[in-house]
Structure formats: C-alpha cells, structure tokens
Amino acid sequence: MIRDTGMARHVIRRLLSLLPTLFMLITVAFFLMRAAPGGPFDSEKLLPPEIEANLEAKYHMDESLLQQYFRYLSQIAVLDFGPSIQYKDWTVNELIGQAMPVSLTIGLSAMVLAFLFGTLFGITAALRQNTRTDYILMGVGMLGISIPNFVIAPILILLLAVYAGWLPAGGWDWSIASMVLPVVTLSLPVTAYIARLTRGSMIEVMHSNFIRSARAKGLPESVVIRRHALRPALAPVISFLGPATAGMISGSVIIERIFSIPGLGSYFVQGALNRDYSLVMGIVIFYGVLIIVLNFLVDLIYAWLNPRVRYDDKN
Amino acid sequence: MTIKTDNPAVDPFAAAMGVVDIKGRSPWEDAWHRLLKNRAAVYSAFIMVVMLLLVIFGPMLISWESDFTDWDNTSSPPSFSTGHWFGTDAVGRDILVRTLEGGRISLMVGLVATIVSLVIGVSYGAIAGYFGGAADRIMMRIVDIIYALPFMFFVIMLMVVFGRNILLIFAAIGAINWLDMARIVRGQTLSLKNTEFVEAARACGVSDWDIIRRHITPNLLGVVIVYVTLTIPQVILAESFLSFLGLGVQEPMSSWGALVSDGAQDMESAPWTLIVPSVFLTVTLYCFNYIGDGLRDALDPKDRV
Numbered sequence: 001m002i003r004d005t006g007m008a009r010h011v012i013r014r015l016l017s018l019l020p021t022l023f024m025l026i027t028v029a030f031f032l033m034r035a036a037p038g039g040p041f042d043s044e045k046l047l048p049p050e051i052e053a054n055l056e057a058k059y060h061m062d063e064s065l066l067q068q069y070f071r072y073l074s075q076i077a078v079l080d081f082g083p084s085i086q087y088k089d090w091t092v093n094e095l096i097g098q099a100m101p102v103s104l105t106i107g108l109s110a111m112v113l114a115f116l117f118g119t120l121f122g123i124t125a126a127l128r129q130n131t132r133t134d135y136i137l138m139g140v141g142m143l144g145i146s147i148p149n150f151v152i153a154p155i156l157i158l159l160l161a162v163y164a165g166w167l168p169a170g171g172w173d174w175s176i177a178s179m180v181l182p183v184v185t186l187s188l189p190v191t192a193y194i195a196r197l198t199r200g201s202m203i204e205v206m207h208s209n210f211i212r213s214a215r216a217k218g219l220p221e222s223v224v225i226r227r228h229a230l231r232p233a234l235a236p237v238i239s240f241l242g243p244a245t246a247g248m249i250s251g252s253v254i255i256e257r258i259f260s261i262p263g264l265g266s267y268f269v270q271g272a273l274n275r276d277y278s279l280v281m282g283i284v285i286f287y288g289v290l291i292i293v294l295n296f297l298v299d300l301i302y303a304w305l306n307p308r309v310r311y312d313d314k315n
Numbered sequence: 316m317t318i319k320t321d322n323p324a325v326d327p328f329a330a331a332m333g334v335v336d337i338k339g340r341s342p343w344e345d346a347w348h349r350l351l352k353n354r355a356a357v358y359s360a361f362i363m364v365v366m367l368l369l370v371i372f373g374p375m376l377i378s379w380e381s382d383f384t385d386w387d388n389t390s391s392p393p394s395f396s397t398g399h400w401f402g403t404d405a406v407g408r409d410i411l412v413r414t415l416e417g418g419r420i421s422l423m424v425g426l427v428a429t430i431v432s433l434v435i436g437v438s439y440g441a442i443a444g445y446f447g448g449a450a451d452r453i454m455m456r457i458v459d460i461i462y463a464l465p466f467m468f469f470v471i472m473l474m475v476v477f478g479r480n481i482l483l484i485f486a487a488i489g490a491i492n493w494l495d496m497a498r499i500v501r502g503q504t505l506s507l508k509n510t511e512f513v514e515a516a517r518a519c520g521v522s523d524w525d526i527i528r529r530h531i532t533p534n535l536l537g538v539v540i541v542y543v544t545l546t547i548p549q550v551i552l553a554e555s556f557l558s559f560l561g562l563g564v565q566e567p568m569s570s571w572g573a574l575v576s577d578g579a580q581d582m583e584s585a586p587w588t589l590i591v592p593s594v595f596l597t598v599t600l601y602c603f604n605y606i607g608d609g610l611r612d613a614l615d616p617k618d619r620v
Contacts (some may be wrong), residue, residue, distance in 0.1 A: 017456075017459070020460055021459075021464070024464070028464070028469065029469075032472050032473065032476060033472060033476070035476055035477075142601060142604055143601065145600075145604060146548070146597055146600035146601040147597050147600075148552055148555060148572075148575075148596065148597075148600070150555070150559045150572070150576070150579070151575055151593040151596065151597060153579075154575075154578070154582050155589070155590075155593070158583070158586060158589070162583055246465060246466075249465060250465065250467035250468070250556075253467070253471075253560070254556065254560070258579070268468070268471070269471070269560060272471055272472060283468075284465060284468045284469075287465045287468065288464060288465050288468075291464075291465055
C-alpha cells in the first residue's frame with residue numbers, strides 16, 4: 001500500500017513537470033523560426049505587394065508576433081499544426097501522418113535491435129571480464145561509438161549494395177531488404193553504447209553483497225545471473241533509453257537523407273531550408289513531445305525497477 | 316615541521332614553503348600512474364599527438380595547395396607517381412591536404428566549442444551547487460527542461476535562421492553540451508562545500524565568489540578534465556553532422572564532416588575521397604574516447620576500490 005502511493009505521487013509529480021518543458025519547446029521553436037531573416041514567400045520572382053499581403057493575411061503573418069504566437073498555441077491545443085507553406089495542398093498534419101510510420105518503423109526496429117544486442121554483448125563481456133572476448137567486444141564497441149552514422153552508412157552502401165549488390169542502396173518500399181541497411185546503421189552506435197553501459201553495471205552488480213549471498217545459498221550461476229543480477233544491472237540501460245531515443249531521432253535525419261527515405265527527417269531538413277515555418281515547427285514539436293513522453297515512460301520504468309528513486313522525491 | 320597534504324590544492328603551497336614531502340603520493344600522482352597503466356589510453360594519446368602535429372604542420376609540408384585544382388589528375392586514385400598520395404577529388408584537389416586542413420577546422424571547433432560548454436557548465440554548476448536551496452532547485456529545473464528538448468533540431472534551425480557562420484557553430488554546439496558538465500559540477504560542488512577547507516575559508520571571511528573561484532573550482536579539476544576529453548569528440552561529431560547535412564562550415568573552408576559528405580557523393584567512382592577523411596575522423600574520435608575513458612578510470616574516485 002505504501003509502495004503504491006509512492007508510485008502514484010511519483011507519476012503525478014513527473015506529469016506536472018512535463019508542462020514547462022512542453023511550453024518551452026513550443027515557445028523556443030516558434031520564436032526561433034520567426035527570427036529568421038527572409039520569409040517563406042521570398043523567391044526569385046518578386047510578388048506584387050498586394051498579392052504578398054494577401055498571402056501573408058492567409059497565413060496570418062500580418063498580425064503582430066504575439067498575436068501569431070497565441071494563435072499558434074490555441075491551434076496546437078487542438079493538435080492542428082496548420083497548412084504547410086511549401087507543399088501547397090498539404091496540411092502539416094497530413095505530411096507528418098504520412099512520414100511518421102516510416103520514421104517510427106526505422107526508429108523502433110533500430111531501438112529493439114540495439115537493446116537486444118547491446119545487453120547481450122554487454123553481459124557477455126561482463127561475465128568474461130578481462131578475457132580476450134571482453135577486450136574484443138569492448139574494442140568493437142568503442143569503434144561503434146566512434147564511427148559516425150554518416151561514415152558507416154556510405155561505407156556499408158559501398159560494400160553491400162554497390163560492390164556485392166545484395167541490398168538496395170537506398171529508397172523505401174516497406175520491404176525487409178530496403179530496411180536492413182538504414183536500421184542497422186542507425187542502431188550501431190546505440191548498440192555499442194548500451195553494450196558498454198551494461199558491461200559496467202553488470203560488473204558492479206556481480207560484485208555486490210546480495211549476489212554473494214545468492215551464491216552462498218548454493219544457487220547455480222545461471223540462476224544468480226537471471227534472477228538476481230539482471231534486473232539491477234539493466235536499470236542504467238533503461239534510463240539511457242530516453243537520451244538514446246533523442247540521439248536516434250537526430251541520427252535518423254542523416255540516415256533518411258543518405259538512404260533517400262521519405263521520413264520526418266527528410267521533411268525537416270527540406271522544410272528548414274525552404275523556411276516552411278509550420279512544417280518545421282510541427283516536426284520539432286512532434287519529435288519534442290515524443291522524446292518528452294518517452295523520457296517520462298522511461299522514468300516510470302526506472303522508478304519501478306529502483307524503488308529508491310520514488311522515496312528520494314520527498315526531499 | 317611536517318605538513319601532511321591530502322589535498323592536491325595544498326601541494327603547491329607546501330612545495331613553495333620548502334616543506335619536504337616525506338614519500339607520499341598525491342592523488343594526482345596516483346591518477347597519473349593509473350593512467351600510464353592503461354595502454355589503450357596511452358597509445359591513443361600518442362596517436363592524438365601525431366594527429367595534431369600532422370594537422371598543424373602537414374599542410375605546410377605538402378606542396379599542393381588545398382584549393383589547387385590539378386586538371387590533369389581529376390579523381391585520380393592514390394599514387395606516388397602523380398604526387399597525390401591519397402588521390403584527388405572530382406576537380407583534382409589533393410585529398411590529403413584537404414583532409415589535413417579540414418582537420419584543423421574540426422579540431423578547432425572541437426576545442427573552442429568545448430571551452431564554451433566548459434565555461435558555461437562549470438560556472439552554472441558551481442553556482443547552483445554552492446548556493447543550494449531555491450537557486451539550485453530553479454537552476455537545475457531549467458537544466459532538466461533544456462535536457463528534454465530535441466537539441467540537434469534547434470541547432471539546425473539556428474544554422475538555417477542565422478546563416479552558416481563559424482562563430483555561431485562554436486556557440487551553438489557549445490551551448491548544447493554544457494548540460495552534462497553543469498550537472499556533474501553541481502554534484503561535486505555539493506559535496507565540496509561542506510569540507511573543512513571551505514569552512515575554514517568562510518571562517519576567514521573569504522567572500523562566496525572567491526570561495527567558488529579559489530577553492531571550489533580547482534578541486535573540480537579532475538571531473539572536469541574527464542568530461543572535457545569526452546566532450547571534445549561529441550562536439551567534433553556534432554560539427555561533422557551539421558557539415559554533412561550541408562549546414563556546417565562553408566566552402567572554401569572545409570571540415571571532416573563536409574569532406575565525408577563530398578566523398579559519399581563520389582564514392583562509386585572514387586572511394587578514396589570517402590575513405591581518407593572518414594579514417595581521420597574516426598581515428599580521432601576513437602582516440603579521444605579512449606583517452607577520456609582512461610582518464611575517468613584514473614581520476615574517478617568511485618572506481619578506486
């Protein structure tokens with residue numbers, strides 16, 4: 001019973017703390033984009049002033065900045081990101097709705113892959129600490145952290161697509177073959193990081209007193225690892241999943257560009273270069289909310305895994 | 316007279332006063348010995364020194380100019396006979412010179428942006444930790460909020476909005492990386508501010524600012540060094556990321572990220588234009604990560620068991 005109220009309090013506190021973050025996200029995105037010199041209607045062809053005025057009136061750009069800001073806030077409150085400026089017949093909602101499944105598929109598969117292989121390699125290295133297996137795994141892991149996405153992606157394309165011809169070099173048709181390279185590339189650095197993290201915490205856990213007691217009881221080593229060591233050892237990995245998502249999302253901007261995938265990242269870069277205010281802000285806010293919500297979930301899982309967090313709240 | 320010095324900050328004083336130390340090793344010496352035992356870190360440091368020398372002096376020693384276009388040898392593979400040891404790009408520019416000069420920019424961004432994040436992070440964290448209470452709570456709340464924002468996106472927006480200016484790159488990348496530093500410094504300051512030597516300083520009437528400046532900050536050096544070495548590769552990576560997207564440094568300036576991006580476009584016909592800058596970039600990041608790791612193992616008191 002005490003345990004439950006602790007958890008409930010924790011959930012409520014964390015939920016309330018999301019609001020200022022959300023507000024800040026929207027505000028910064030809005031004013032940053034409006035601070036841009038030049039607007040969306042600047043083009044080589046000079047528009048007659050009355051047409052430009054009409055256009056500005058249509059997108060409410062003739063109002064004061066503050067009016068526009070509050071208009072935007074009230075729009076967002078009902079989840080309406082407005083029309084896209086660059087893609088004339090589309091609303092931002094439609095564009096995001098179209099690109100989101102692609103980006104989420106890549107991101108989610110990469111995350112699952114990274115978590116599975118990362119923890120697997122990390123635990124293996126930890127249990128064979130200071131052996132050759134450990135050194136090789138961690139050396140490769142360090143390489144995974146150090147090689148940027150945009151270096152590994154062209155090299156993989158060159159080797160597996162151009163020279164070997166096993167996989168397509170780019171594009172997206174929802175086939176497994178077209179997913180392999182982007183997903184693997186995106187997951188590599190995160191896999192490496194998770195492996196290092198898992199190894200560190202696993203080693204620490206294996207030296208703790210409760211593991212010694214478990215062994216002293218005569219439990220077989222495999223049970224000690226699975227039943228006693230795994231859960232505390234994975235706690236830091238779980239708390240890393242929040243920042244990992246953020247990293248993957250920015251990584252996917254690069255990946256989508258290299259593999260010409262029509263996802264949110266591609267729209268973001270295109271929109272930013274064309275000053276498509278509503279599209280860029282829509283994507284930033286969408287991603288921001290995604291990161292914030294995932295961080296929140298990760299926090300909850302962490303608090304569930306590690307009860308000490310909940311009671312620290314009270315101070 | 317013997318003065319027992321457990322504290323590295325006092326060692327210079329003891330030395331200046333001519334106090335003969337009786338065979339004790341300072342924590343710094345201990346850390347140094349631990350670091351030397353870490354072979355990966357030592358090799359990495361050595362490679363980094365070589366890399367720095369190459370990047371600084373290399374372009375002076377090579378007879379090609381980085382913007383010279385050798386029309387007789389466009390997209391020529393690495394060879395000794397043409398004089399382009401690492402080949403040329405599509406317009407005949409020497410890849411090696413371009414990579415070394417790009418390295419100057421990448422490393423400089425790494426250094427300057429890290430210093431930016433260092434200054435912001437250390438002062439922010441030290442102030443929050445030292446004053447504590449409401450100031451600390453508000454300041455750390457702000458860090459938490461900023462932490463949850465998709466920062467790379469804001470940097471991209473900044474680049475687009477204000478144009479691609481190298482100073483802005485320093486500031487923007489520096490401004491995303493101070494958060495970790497601030498958190499760590501704050502934690503360390505919290506534990507330092509209740510130590511005897513800080514109390515002694517306070518009892519002597521030293522002002523808060525001078526305590527932060529003279530007593531707290533020097534004792535943060537260990538953690539700060541570790542995080543600086545770990546921040547540099549992150550910053551270099553962030554710059555390359557922007558340059559790869561075409562949002563970083565502009566022609567005729569170049570950086571490793573921009574070169575990798577160029578190389579990726581020609582990789583089918585001229586793979587060396589991709590591979591050479593990629594190798595330089597990766598080796599640098601690899602070494603910095605190992606040095607940072609080694610320093611952390613050496614300086615982090617948590618692992619001294």
